[in-house]
Amino acid sequence: MANLTLVQAINLALIQEMEKDSRVLLLGEDIGLNGGVFRATEGLFQRFGGDRVVDAPLAESGIMGTAIGLAMGGLRPIPEIQFEGFMGPAFDQLTNQAARFNTRTRGGITCPLTLRVPVGGGIHAPELHSDSPEAIYTHTPGLKIVMPSSPYDAKGLLISAIRDPNPVIFFEPKRIYRAFREEVPEDEYMVPIGEARTVCEGEELTIVSWGATVVQCMNAIEKSGKSIELIDLRTISPIDMDTVSKSVNKTGRCVVVHEAPKTCGLGAEIAAGVMEHCFLHLEAPVQRVCGFDTIMPYYKLELDYLPDEQRISKAITETLAY
Amino acid sequence: MANLTLVQAINLALIQEMEKDSRVLLLGEDIGLNGGVFRATEGLFQRFGGDRVVDAPLAESGIMGTAIGLAMGGLRPIPEIQFEGFMGPAFDQLTNQAARFNTRTRGGITCPLTLRVPVGGGIHAPELHSDSPEAIYTHTPGLKIVMPSSPYDAKGLLISAIRDPNPVIFFEPKRIYRAFREEVPEDEYMVPIGEARTVCEGEELTIVSWGATVVQCMNAIEKSGKSIELIDLRTISPIDMDTVSKSVNKTGRCVVVHEAPKTCGLGAEIAAGVMEHCFLHLEAPVQRVCGFDTIMPYYKLELDYLPDEQRISKAITETLAY
Amino acid sequence: MPVKTIFETKIEHVSILDEHGSFDADLGAGLIPDEDVVAMYKHMMVCRHLDEIAFKLQRSGRMGTYPENRGQEVPPLAAAYVLQEKDWMVTCYRENAGLFWRGLPMEKILLHWMGDERGNHIDNCNVTPPAIAIGSQMLHATGLAWSSKYKKDGAIACTFFGDGATSEGDFHEAANFAANLDLPVVFVCQNNGWAISTPTKLECSAPTVAQRGIAYGMDCVQVDGNDIFAMVKVVRDAVKNARDNNRPTFIEALTYRLGDHTTADDARRYRDADELAMWEKRDPMIRLRKYLEDKDLWSSAQEEEQLAEASKIVTTVVKNAEEIEAPTSNDFFDCMYTDLSPQLQLQRDTMRTSSLGQDPSQVTIQPKEGAVQ
Amino acid sequence: MPVKTIFETKIEHVSILDEHGSFDADLGAGLIPDEDVVAMYKHMMVCRHLDEIAFKLQRSGRMGTYPENRGQEVPPLAAAYVLQEKDWMVTCYRENAGLFWRGLPMEKILLHWMGDERGNHIDNCNVTPPAIAIGSQMLHATGLAWSSKYKKDGAIACTFFGDGATSEGDFHEAANFAANLDLPVVFVCQNNGWAISTPTKLECSAPTVAQRGIAYGMDCVQVDGNDIFAMVKVVRDAVKNARDNNRPTFIEALTYRLGDHTTADDARRYRDADELAMWEKRDPMIRLRKYLEDKDLWSSAQEEEQLAEASKIVTTVVKNAEEIEAPTSNDFFDCMYTDLSPQLQLQRDTMRTSSLGQDPSQVTIQPKEGAVQ
Numbered sequence A, B: 001m002a003n004l005t006l007v008q009a010i011n012l013a014l015i016q017e018m019e020k021d022s023r024v025l026l027l028g029e030d031i032g033l034n035g036g037v038f039r040a041t042e043g044l045f046q047r048f049g050g051d052r053v054v055d056a057p058l059a060e061s062g063i064m065g066t067a068i069g070l071a072m073g074g075l076r077p078i079p080e081i082q083f084e085g086f087m088g089p090a091f092d093q094l095t096n097q098a099a100r101f102n103t104r105t106r107g108g109i110t111c112p113l114t115l116r117v118p119v120g121g122g123i124h125a126p127e128l129h130s131d132s133p134e135a136i137y138t139h140t141p142g143l144k145i146v147m148p149s150s151p152y153d154a155k156g157l158l159i160s161a162i163r164d165p166n167p168v169i170f171f172e173p174k175r176i177y178r179a180f181r182e183e184v185p186e187d188e189y190m191v192p193i194g195e196a197r198t199v200c201e202g203e204e205l206t207i208v209s210w211g212a213t214v215v216q217c218m219n220a221i222e223k224s225g226k227s228i229e230l231i232d233l234r235t236i237s238p239i240d241m242d243t244v245s246k247s248v249n250k251t252g253r254c255v256v257v258h259e260a261p262k263t264c265g266l267g268a269e270i271a272a273g274v275m276e277h278c279f280l281h282l283e284a285p286v287q288r289v290c291g292f293d294t295i296m297p298y299y300k301l302e303l304d305y306l307p308d309e310q311r312i313s314k315a316i317t318e319t320l321a322y
Numbered sequence C, D: 001m002p003v004k005t006i007f008e009t010k011i012e013h014v015s016i017l018d019e020h021g022s023f024d025a026d027l028g029a030g031l032i033p034d035e036d037v038v039a040m041y042k043h044m045m046v047c048r049h050l051d052e053i054a055f056k057l058q059r060s061g062r063m064g065t066y067p068e069n070r071g072q073e074v075p076p077l078a079a080a081y082v083l084q085e086k087d088w089m090v091t092c093y094r095e096n097a098g099l100f101w102r103g104l105p106m107e108k109i110l111l112h113w114m115g116d117e118r119g120n121h122i123d124n125c126n127v128t129p130p131a132i133a134i135g136s137q138m139l140h141a142t143g144l145a146w147s148s149k150y151k152k153d154g155a156i157a158c159t160f161f162g163d164g165a166t167s168e169g170d171f172h173e174a175a176n177f178a179a180n181l182d183l184p185v186v187f188v189c190q191n192n193g194w195a196i197s198t199p200t201k202l203e204c205s206a207p208t209v210a211q212r213g214i215a216y217g218m219d220c221v222q223v224d225g226n227d228i229f230a231m232v233k234v235v236r237d238a239v240k241n242a243r244d245n246n247r248p249t250f251i252e253a254l255t256y257r258l259g260d261h262t263t264a265d266d267a268r269r270y271r272d273a274d275e276l277a278m279w280e281k282r283d284p285m286i287r288l289r290k291y292l293e294d295k296d297l298w299s300s301a302q303e304e305e306q307l308a309e310a311s312k313i314v315t316t317v318v319k320n321a322e323e324i325e326a327p328t329s330n331d332f333f334d335c336m337y338t339d340l341s342p343q344l345q346l347q348r349d350t351m352r353t354s355s356l357g358q359d360p361s362q363v364t365i366q367p368k369e370g371a372v373q
């Protein structure tokens, strides 16, 4: 066991999977000698050499598209896109190519690749460095999507993603890359894709969240003094509606918290799903505490935009009072 | 008044707006001499010349990105992307540039452009010619999105879109380009962006749909013999939740029908919104009849994928029986 | 010196068997064994017949949109002839002649255009399915070449695309990755004069498309794409450069689409009849037949025989394609992922997305005690 | 002839005032009036001072990430000097010297990097805000040039980007559109040797970046980007080509980023100290000062005076930027669209997305009669 930050846990998982499987290679901008702009790949170039840790040209579609070719060629590429705001140029290769090869070829060609992308706001970064586009990819069949909220899950989910024979997006909530440490086993282990985690149990209300906002939810729950169940989705696609609906069938009330804009965000899917599965147990409409339907503002105002403890607390109170 | 198909109504609106406003110009693949692959721009090259109806190189990001520049330069460009499946390469310019300039510059630079895109399935086309990505763009603040389901609305919405000082996506449901005709006024008129249309009134259940599936909904309603209200959103972003929630507060039951995959589709947003606005009036969980969470299959199976009258009818029955 | 030249380059055009049937022995002699030339001619006859039949199938409603290959048989065939089995051929949709030479069952292509993904399930011949998104496939070729270099298996990748495709950003990125990372890729642009209704000069206004490759410091060359000898020569050089030096090459093959863009197109709307007539005279099969006949390698009798053979082959292929059992909706669920999530399984088994339809038991769920209702 | 040369070209490198201070009078004499050279030198001093102060502001927590411009003053300044008022300058983020010359208030740039969109609200100087998405801005320049051609207003667009940016597909599409549609664009690539930690040879392995332009049949040229005279000359030629002939030009300006990539970067991780030392000697300001002093156009006294002046200017600029009133959350709602939808207005006014929070009256809504409850 080691006491690691989330980014260290990622680094460790990469090292261990590369040691284990020579088909695993990394490609991305500045991931080599520089170790990645967040240092997630620190030391890997030195350890595994330039054939396995490859600095790519500045071209996200190129990174995604060649990763597809590498995967078709039998390897297990791990492309990195430097910030979620730069997934745009890779969108076509990711959604129309990587996500479709398996069904397009009726199983003939798979794309076992893991796309690593730092995600989310709160670090006072420039424009296009603070978005939360996960719903867009959740609406794209053919991808799996995970987002850890803790070092333990980060390591276990990344290992699962790398070993998964399907294309997986591994979103890394950059706000908590180094926010706290956790005991992480030295040995390899897998956190299964598709299973949410019940962070704490409760009877009166269910909160569903993922990524960096899980931390804010925990704080709000603690302050509330109420018996609240917190579910960290961990896997965003496919969503573990079973865990969510079991919880809401018990509590009767639900709040979803995420950073992305409200309209057509993942909160809508969870609310709709909760209504479908828990209709007769629902005592209040599912509340969504999320980003506004605006572009994430530049950093002077980013804390006005991001859902925070206060907004979560209000939603808890109001939902319980309903 | 003339009896026009939807594609003819579009052609007419383009002609009239080009006559009226010399700032309007068109760019896209094969829209010139060839008149567009669906003939939506038929005759315009001959009428307005190659400076105003411009065949572009085969590059969707280029089309979108130069259209942004044209708009910044004070013009009113109408870029066309040949099929919705080829919006992928334009995704970055559309969502990270066109949609963001107004807020990025705090009103200094606007992008008054109308992106025309044929959308949806049902015409036995090859892969990537039958998708319904509207939810992805609805989750993108900064864009307005419309999708007509009739020739009358097509003309009026297109004129509104062209005159709107914001970037608008004008989705054209290709399945009904020529499916039926309707009386369309010769004179110019606007159908306001942001207002849904109540296609028929009813007391027992509300169906919400848009684009080509509106036709299927009408058929299913007719067959049902029930008193059903049908709302055609027409504008997809911003959604007219007022009209929807007034209706559901009256009927107490709601079914949403769309072609896109279910998860994180627009149906989720509408279901969540209905729950928020009509919770105490809801007698059944909102039902979603939509595309499956798979890639739209090649055309041999496309009718298995698309929501049809039968699936809509079942959802009506089940929702009423709940 | 205030102004100095720091880089010089040129583009060459290669032709061996020209449209008038004249053959350059200096370059051409011994390039391809006679029996191979005959075999390729015979193969082209079959391909062209399949193309005609496919067109007719579409016209009679037995197939969806189909892109005719007619006139463009040479570039892909030459590449397939040169490539080794372990190499990858990553194509667009006008390369039937090359794919079939490599062993792709012809019915696969028909099935694809009949709207059936099983046409894309390809075993053991290292080719990829038709690329519908223009420009998307070259990056996959670059990645495949990269995987071979990584695995040190000695294979290379050869990718095909049209003149229009060179306008897409993905083409640029594919070529740039290949050049900068030293990857064994051969880029073959079939410049057939048009991208649907858009003439090549609107896609690439430079004097040649070949010079696109100069941007990446690649070798580049223009070749008569209707000349099997010239094509084999330049592809062979490029493959050697890839295999021996891990260096990509850009080949511009000048050819022409003798048919419409696809069966959904009517080229008369935008294309001069004169231009078409001129290119019909440059048909690669005319000059090749003449060459073979001049060398006494081919006769009218053989032509007839092979026509009959082609017809026989294609009849069987069409039968196979048409008689395949109907696909079921399970297919598109089962193949979304290598595993099936419970949600997807439910959708598949109920063919519904409405929750009540999926789980009728919900109707009888008992309200929780104390619920607001 | 079976193999014939069908295209030949070359790339030239232009230099007038070299790193040792030697000046080529043939090309350079009369190119720029002395007083303008002095004015540009003075301007560069101000820009460099602002750059230093911006760096310090970041280090002391008064500003977010900032990309130092140091060492790259010449290319954008030369362009701004040549351009007319009506022309557009569409830049990335290392072109402060050009933007300020065109009249962009310096505090705008500080505000941008202080995380404030008001820094991007720019009046009347036809420049665009910093482009954060690498490669995105060139297409806007191409579109702006197109709009000028359409409106026949005689303006052109000049766009700036880095060596790394030429790897993006959008660069390719922008250049291709400009060339094929005959648009008046000047493409200036500031090749500063690096894209963060990635050396130029990994972005473009061709002998020159300039030859990227050959792919589009554009004129292209390489120039010493630390030489104000050579830069002015090549930009002037390119602008003329754009204005008179509607033809784009590709300029590769060789320069160097003397600082880290941004304040979030530490270039020592990947960059040799020797390389940096070599380029420090090539600093454009050293040679320009020497040139001016040799010609008796500048003195140490003037240098000190201008340093003081720069300090005064920058102090005011920083004060203006820091003393601007705090933005309010209304800003990001009100500027999403030119109009505000009711939904957005509700979110703005309540600062909530939860429906109960937005509409507390819901809590007391009466159930409809006959509802299941």
Ligand SMILES: Cc1ncc(C[n+]2csc(CCOP(=O)(O)OP(=O)(O)O)c2C)c(N)n1
Residues within 6 Å of the ligand: B029, B058, B082, B086, B089, C094, C132, C133, C134, C135, C161, C162, C163, C164, C165, C166, C190, C192, C194, C195, C196, C257, C261
């Ligand atoms: C990304 C994308 N954009 C647009 C289309 C529509 N489209 C299909 S083929 C074609 C022209 C292709 O021209 P070219 O690359 O020259 O190939 P050719 O058909 O001439 O062989 C176009 C525009 C597409 N399939 N994919």
Ligand SMILES: Cc1ncc(C[n+]2csc(CCOP(=O)(O)OP(=O)(O)O)c2C)c(N)n1
Residues within 6 Å of the ligand: A029, A058, A082, A086, A089, D094, D132, D133, D134, D135, D161, D162, D163, D164, D165, D166, D190, D192, D194, D195, D196, D257, D261
């Ligand atoms: C589309 C996109 N991808 C990645 C980045 C992250 N990034 C910021 S600057 C940079 C390097 C840019 O290099 P270059 O174009 O040479 O400009 P320079 O910084 O050297 O002036 C990268 C990779 C980005 N901002 N945008």
Ligand SMILES: [Mg+2]
Residues within 6 Å of the ligand: C162, C163, C164, C190, C191, C192, C193, C194, C195, C196
């Ligand atoms: Mg072509």
Ligand SMILES: [Mg+2]
Residues within 6 Å of the ligand: D162, D163, D164, D190, D191, D192, D193, D194, D195, D196
């Ligand atoms: Mg650079």
